Amino acid sequence: MKCRIIHESSLRIRFKIEKPLITIQQADILLYYLEEKSYVKQAVVYERTNDVVVFFKNGQKDAVISAISKFDLNSDSLTDNASQNSGRLITRQFQEKFVGNITLAVARQLFLPLPLRILYTVLKSTGYIIKGIKSLINGKLEVEVLDAISIGVSVIRRDFSTAGSIMFLLGLGSLLEEWTHKKSINDLARTMSLNIDKVWLKTDGADVLVPVSSIKSKDLIVVNMGNVIPFDGIVYSGEAMVNQASLTGESVPVAKREGAYIYAGTVIEEGELIISVDAEAGSGRYDRIVKMIEESEKLKSDTEDRASNLADKLVPYSLLGTAFTYLLTRNIQKTLSVLMVDFSCALKFSIPLAVLSAMKEAGRYKATVKGGKYLEAIAYADTIVFDKTGTLTHACPTVEKVIACAGQNERQMIKIAACLEEHFPHSVANAVVAYAKKLNISHREMHSHVEYVVAHGIASTIKEEKVIIGSYHFVFEDEHTEIAPEDSEIIENLNPQYSHLFLAIAGKLVAVIYISDPLRDEAAEVIAELKRLGIKKTVMITGDNIKTAEAAAKKAGVDEFYAGVLPEDKAAFIEKERNSGKTVIMVGDGINDSPALSAASCGIAIGNGAAIAKEISDITITAESLNELITLKKIANRLIDRINSNYRFIMSFNTALILFGTSGILSPTSSALLHNISTLGISVKSMTDLI
Structure with missing residues (x-):
């Protein structure tokens, strides 16, 4: 260019x-x-x-x-x-409508004869009046009723100038509200779009990891347990339980078999699928995310619900105030001034907009928030629970060394381990794959079906021999793996400073992989800052041995730690805390963290972790730094402060407008203008950054 x-x-x-x-x-x-x-x-x-x-x-x-x-x-x-649904396009369309409305209004005033202007005003007023009547027929006293009465009374009094001005201001206000809402939804949707770089392509020879951009319609892709489905398509073979909550809101995984249709953005909880791609990347995905955002109850925080309910309850009081003003003053102008001011418009619009804008701002800091109620949960949280590996510890653990056992070749053991681990993205699995790459060890597919055993390890078959890799508990206690006598000293002298993976073939230990998993540099500082921001209790839960866990907990500065914990135990701990009245945040990255993420008041997943963890979680942050937790907490705290500030301003300013109107200081048109300006102003303020 x-x-x-x-x-x-x-x-x-x-x-x-x-x-x-x-x-x-x-x-x-x-x-x-x-x-x-x-x-x-x-x-x-x-x-x-x-x-x-x-x-x-x-x-x-x-x-x-x-x-x-x-x-x-x-x-x-x-x-x-x-994005094919550009926020810039939405803004351009709004600008054209806005300028067009003002130009037409000026042209009517300058060039249309008075009788035609009156006819235009009367015809346009019928639309507002019909909306008000429909609202009453449906048994609802909403803002449309107030608008219909004020415009109708002005027309009946032959005050066409006031009626026209009111409708003009309402039209511009509605246009501005539509634009700010659409723009916020659009910006948020783009932050929630899928971010998948590579997929497994099924070929005649073997499964090949290829860039997403190279996939075409009718290609066959393989998606394993715990991974996100990157394309719409039809199940070619296999069987799996698929979590579709992000698109359909279903809390229970759905069984998918041969011939079933599958959607991009959903996640396989159990099983494996070979999918025939029906739609390439991007097609239809954005629109579904927008629909999910607009319809999902996840967007509704308790604060938003309270604002909406209060807004509806205030409309009858506005009507009573209008009637009371007329009975006292018998002055139509003062009565209309009361009708021009309603609390519900600003409440119903500014509070949800503040929440959407906070979610969008979090997105700029690389945190994807799936609903307003989760920011509210973070604001009120008093307990935070961390997984250790890949969460409190460094995002990129490394393989320190590999010890071959039973007379095996070290490079061959690394090759087998990497071949198995590359199917299940987790920080430790990534470390094994990276170590093989560092040593220039090619690990072409050599195994059959790969099975992930949650919180334990991986099992497969190579040349009709069972191969497993995973934790001590899985390899020795569950699978009863044998240790050659000459290798017993290796197991007895395991360095507790490291985490360990054990590789076994045909029931015999063949390698021990030492994983260096240093604590993140910022971990202790982040935990201390979270306490300053309102968190009262910090906990670390891990499946590691107690010595490794104790060292990490002491360095991180958490209040409590639990070692050797299984996934169901993590979830049980969180449920116990919530049952005692605590608001609990869970931070994790692996498949084994999924139950705990789901059980928490707000589950936060680390971005480079398992897809199922990101799917089940309520918020996803990148793996770059835990400082994003501090940013989230600050945004959440200040969001609640802003909402409370909006409440106070809306109630006080609109009350003042009513008092000025009833005293004759403000005309109905002036009241409408100031009311719309204040609603727009509080809405624009709600869209500004919190931090």
Whole structure:
């Protein structure tokens, strides 16, 4: 792409694209392309002026320039991944409607004769009056009733100017509300879209890990237990229990067999499927997420419900106040001034918008929040429970060493271990795969069906011999693996500083893998800060041995720790805490953390963990830093503060408008104008950043 630099600094550069004005779609694709670069902190594309502004990491200017020069505006290779439902398109459409409405209003006032303006006002008023009547017929006293009465009374009094002004202001207010809501939903939906880079492609020879972008319709892909399904498609073979909660709201997994239709974004809880791809990446996925956001009860926090209920309850009081004002003053103008002000509009709009905006802001900090009630849970939480491996400990544990047993070859044992572990993404599994890669050990598929045993390990078959890899409990106590006499000393002298994986073939121990799993540098600081922000109790629960767990707990500074814990025990602990009246956050990353994540008041999954953990969780954060927990807590705390502030402002300001109206200081049109401005103002404020 041809462009020139028009301004630059040490961490910011501005380009001018040298071609005719780019389209909205091209601007979105370019923005997606730039934001995918690890060295780009933020990018802004101005399609009206052909300008591109890029904020980048220190010393990466040349990389930014190179990336811009290599980009092809006419390429469609990124279209599937870039959003096809652009927030920028929504804004453009709103701007056109807004300017169009104002232009038409001015044109009617300047060029239409008075009789035609009156006829237009009367005809338009019927729509508002019909809405009010329908609301009454349905037994509801809502804002539409107040609008219908105020417009109807003005028309009956032949005060067409007031009626026209009221409808004009209501129209602009409705348009602004629609735009802010759609924009918030759109921005949030894009943060919740799937983020899958590679999938297993079924070929004649073996399963091959390939980029998502290379998958075409009718390709066969393999999805194992605990993984997210990346495409819509039809089950070609296999049987599995699929969690569809993210799209359908079903809490119970659904059985899927040959011929069943499967949806992108759902997760396999048990079993394995081979899927014939029906729709390539991107098609229909965004729209389903938007629908889920708009319809799911997960969006509704208790605070939002209270605001909605209070808004409905206040409408009858507004009508009573109107009648009381007329009886006292017999002044239609003062009476209409009361009708022009209602509390419900601002309450019903600003509170949900504040929640949506908070969720969107969390998304900018790489935290995906699935519902407003989970931010509320974080705000009121007094207990937080952490898994250890991959959560409190470093996001990228490493293999320290591998000890071959029973006369086996060390490189061959590493090859087998990596071959099994690559099917089940978890921080420890990733460490084994990375270690094989580091040693340039190719681990081409050599096994049959792979089975993941939750909280224990993996089982498969190679050359008709059973192969298992996992914890001490799984390999020795459950599977009764034998240890060669000459290797007994290896087991007796295991270093408790490390975690251990044990590999067995045909019932005999063949390797011990030492995993170095250091505590995250920021862990102790994050736990201390969470306590300052309102968390009263911190707990670490792990399946590791007690010595390893004790060392990690002491360094992290948690109040309590529990070692050798099974998945069901984690969930039971959380349920016990909740039954005692605690609001509990659970943070984890593995398949074995899923029951606990589901049982918590708010489950937070680490982004590079198992797909099922991310699916079941209520919030997902990246694996980069636990400091995102502090950010989430701050956003949640300040969201509650903002909601309370909105309550106070709406009640006091609208009460003042009513008093000014009844005293004759404000006309009905002025009351309507100030009411709409205040509603818009509190809504815009609700959309601003919390931190």
